[in-house]
Amino acid sequence: MSFEIIAATEKDCGEILRFINELAEYEKMSDEVVATEELLREWIFEKQKAEVIFAVEDGRKVGFALYFHNFSTFLGRAGIYLEDLYVMPEFRGKGYGKALLKELARIALNRGCGRLEWACLDWNKPSIDFYLSLGAKPMDIWTTYRLTGETLVKMAE
């Protein structure tokens, strides 16, 4: 059995969308997904607003991580923010999630970034336990606020 991590290219948008939908289903948020292959092609590969790596077992893509650069004003430098991390259920427990995270930690250090961050749903105890075991620190004194759709349009007026 072989395992490797590879960077996604423009021809992978269908696979990326499949993983996004599978993760949304696990998160019980499928009704929020409006992404399409076309949008992913435009925003990831043309406008370069995110990057994607795949976990590949014996030539088959079994998981992915989508990430982008965030920025810490305290550190005065960029970080890496992991937006989605997903491994197909039948391939879990083999270390692929951790391998994807390790690769992101390497990318962060290679680029001189100061942090690797991501968000986790508060009910997702298996993932939280996994993250804590890696030494990740919960930033639980902060809450994220969001304007979207009508409230965003109203704010711009």
Next chain:
Amino acid sequence: MSFEIIAATEKDCGEILRFINELAEYEKMSDEVVATEELLREWIFEKQKAEVIFAVEDGRKVGFALYFHNFSTFLGRAGIYLEDLYVMPEFRGKGYGKALLKELARIALNRGCGRLEWACLDWNKPSIDFYLSLGAKPMDIWTTYRLTGETLVKMAE
């Protein structure tokens, strides 16, 4: 009295650092600030990992917003993430914070972004009340996890 919003340029790094330090003091996190003018020049203006706008009253910079692009896999497109929003205490209550947020909402819509997001400390009730009054939705089922320093290096090994 005149008021305008302008984009920061490379010569503004000293002013940006001053605002970062003043905001950190308000957040009781001054000991976490290791940013320098040099780092800000490198990461904001050379590597272009963030952007900054100023609130300017009668030619004087009285507040700032530092932001970058994040990415929503559900929307399939980028958003705007506001990392720091700050108005000097003696210039508060004049609508400058809201003016900075409105400008970011306009930038988000102009660029085709789907969201405007930011984090707020849970004890900062005046800010939370302000954000809720704008229609912002707290994403309080999520917690951010962070690897930094030694835990990030260990993860990369």
